[in-house]
Amino acid sequence: xxxxxxxxxxxxxxxxxxxxxxxxxxxxxxxxxxxxxxxxxxxxxxxxxxxxxxxxxxxxxxxxxxxxxxxxxxxxxxxxxxxxxxxxxxxxxxxxxxxxxxxxxxxxxxxxxxxxxxxxxxxxxxxxxxxxxxxxxxxxxxxxxxxxxxxxxxxxxxxxxxxxxxxxxxxxxxxxxxxxxxxxxxxxxxxxxxxxxxxxxxxxxxxxxxxxxxxxxxxxxxxxxxxxxxxxxxxxxxxxxxxxxxxxxxxxxxxxxxxxxxxxxxxxxxxxxxxxxxxxxxxxxxxxxxxxxxxxxxxxxxxxxxxxxxxxxxxxxxx
Amino acid sequence: xxxxxxxxxxxxxxxxxxxxxxxxxxxxxxxxxxxxxxxxxxxxxxxxxxxxxxxxxxxxxxxxxxxxxxxxxxxxxxxxxxxxxxxxxxxxxxxxxxxxxxxxxxxxxxxxxxxxxxxxxxxxxxxxxxxxxxxxxxxxxxxxxxxxxxxxxxxxxxxxxxxxxxxxxxxxxxxxxxxxxxxxxxxxxxxxxxxxxxxxxxxxxxxxxxxxxxxxxxxxxxxxxxxxxxxxxxxxxxxxxxxxxxxxxxxx
Ligand SMILES: Nc1ncnc2c1ncn2[C@@H]1O[C@H](COP(=O)(O)OP(=O)(O)OP(=O)(O)O)[C@@H](O)[C@H]1O
Ligand SMILES: [Mg+2]
Numbered sequence: 015x016x017x018x019x020x021x022x023x024x025x026x027x028x029x030x031x032x033x034x035x036x037x038x039x040x041x042x043x044x045x046x047x048x049x050x051x052x053x054x055x056x057x058x059x060x061x062x063x064x065x066x067x068x069x070x071x072x073x074x075x076x077x078x079x080x081x082x083x084x085x086x087x088x089x090x091x092x093x094x095x096x097x098x099x100x101x102x103x104x105x106x107x108x109x110x111x112x113x114x115x116x117x118x119x120x121x122x123x124x125x126x127x128x129x130x131x132x133x134x135x136x137x138x139x140x141x142x143x144x145x146x147x148x149x150x151x152x153x154x155x156x157x158x159x160x161x162x163x164x165x166x167x168x169x170x171x172x173x174x175x176x177x178x179x180x181x182x183x184x185x186x187x188x189x190x191x192x193x194x195x196x197x198x199x200x201x202x203x204x205x206x207x208x209x210x211x212x213x214x215x216x217x218x219x220x221x222x223x224x225x226x227x228x229x230x231x232x233x234x235x236x237x238x239x240x241x242x243x244x245x246x247x248x249x250x251x252x253x254x255x256x257x258x259x260x261x262x263x264x265x266x267x268x269x270x271x272x273x274x275x276x277x278x279x280x281x282x283x284x285x286x287x288x289x290x291x292x293x294x295x296x297x298x299x300x301x302x303x304x305x306x307x308x309x310x311x312x313x314x315x316x317x318x319x320x321x322x323x324x325x326x327x328x329x330x331x332x333x
Numbered sequence: 334x335x336x337x338x339x340x341x342x343x344x345x346x347x348x349x350x351x352x353x354x355x356x357x358x359x360x361x362x363x364x365x366x367x368x369x370x371x372x373x374x375x376x377x378x379x380x381x382x383x384x385x386x387x388x389x390x391x392x393x394x395x396x397x398x399x400x401x402x403x404x405x406x407x408x409x410x411x412x413x414x415x416x417x418x419x420x421x422x423x424x425x426x427x428x429x430x431x432x433x434x435x436x437x438x439x440x441x442x443x444x445x446x447x448x449x450x451x452x453x454x455x456x457x458x459x460x461x462x463x464x465x466x467x468x469x470x471x472x473x474x475x476x477x478x479x480x481x482x483x484x485x486x487x488x489x490x491x492x493x494x495x496x497x498x499x500x501x502x503x504x505x506x507x508x509x510x511x512x513x514x515x516x517x518x519x520x521x522x523x524x525x526x527x528x529x530x531x532x533x534x535x536x537x538x539x540x541x542x543x544x545x546x547x548x549x550x551x552x553x554x555x556x557x558x559x560x561x562x563x564x565x566x567x568x569x570x571x572x573x574x575x576x577x578x579x580x581x582x583x584x585x
Contacts, residue, residue: 123391212424212426212428213428213430214389215386215389215424215428216424216428216429216430216491216494217430217441218386218389218417219384219386219417219421219422219424219495220417220418220421220441220442220445220494220495220498221414221415221417221418221442221445221446221498222414222442222445223414226445230430230441230445231430234430234431234432234433235430235431235432237432
């Protein structure tokens, strides 16, 4: 009874104090975003109808991209997106982990905050700027200094065969890695910092050195959160458009060699949407967009859930 | 009786705040020494100085001598990692490694030491768990996670983990404060058995526990050692007024 009265009293008071209006407005905004996302999803689905009807599932598995004869298959773009993102992760994960461990375990106390801040700032560089840097500095560097030793020493692998022109899958992967590192390393660092002192001390008291403590106590404790951070980085790599478009070469073919140019889902939409003249062409590009949206939503949701769970549950255990 | 550890003129700080003042104590070999005193008086800090765990806290420092078998563990050529292997520690809150199985928890320290032979590891697992009076309860679940156990079992797992590296001294920091009376008495019995082979220091808030298990008792107040002597004497005929006040509960 008392509680009922109280809640009634509170709700009537909150109306008076303006809380109610505030809540309603904020709630509407939140709802608005949800509706917007839903509409976007719906729009992409409807607009890609023609393409889906024409090509069916084979859209996903064929690799002809021929706007003149209106034959469209998305496989080269799916391939380009997935491979460049995987490549980016392959490069970014060790770096990010190293950075996260350094910042949370090894760096002098005074350097930690400024260094993490600088790394997080990297995420704020407009991607077109990174793309420019990629074209003028990174691509020539990879062509002249990274590709030759790779083909000399690892040339027996198909991955490192063929001519290297600079704009390539490899360059795209490296650019993406650079863009993934800030987010993956800062989330990993946060996750690592939630590891409770008693876990570190358990290892130290057994006679573990600093690195051994990281290996047996810190990393295992935070592994699911770190995994989440990696997936978050993957999501970022998959959706990234501008920088990768500028350096990946934009050629819709599937090649085993990382030295060949490639094309991503995001890039093909950005590049060709304006010039897409026929309905089917537009519809096919929209279907690629729809696929991209689905993939990135799934990946981001999965990653957020992982990180969230960890920060909540294991972070909660600290107290 | 011979002393395993001799502490001379020990001082400890957190930043500018001094929390231990000129402590001199001898810890008897194969005995149980209890450390008592009100909260915040420096008991944990004191025992953490005995295996150089104090210095893992940023801004913490210590001065003075801690002689283990006549060798000062604060000598510049001594590796703290080595000291922590010889002087094990069991914490107030059970802290098994949650991602490791029971078996891996027990042998974590041995693996750090480079031991790989599975047979030896298995023997040591069994031996240590038996010493920690946990074997019968977990022998069929050695692959389960260490945190699947109850609090009291987890604490005995941590004891087994500390025993597995075969230390000479074991430091217990309020090992029973999170446990029920049954688990507590199990751990007390265990300590009485362990002192045959090990030297034990235990911090406790529980007067009965100190009286039951320890041979010597040290009473700390505001970072100073007020009184140290045989447990019987401390509890029956304390020399200092403040010791008596604390024991009969006249302190906060
Ligand atoms: N990490 C730390 N940083 C700064 N000061 C600390 C830290 N740990 C302990 N202290 C301070 O050092 C003093 C001694 O603490 P200590 O933990 O040794 O007390 P204690 O006797 O073990 O208390 P309790 O019985 O509550 O465990 C206290 O005043 C405490 O506030
Ligand atoms: Mg304490």
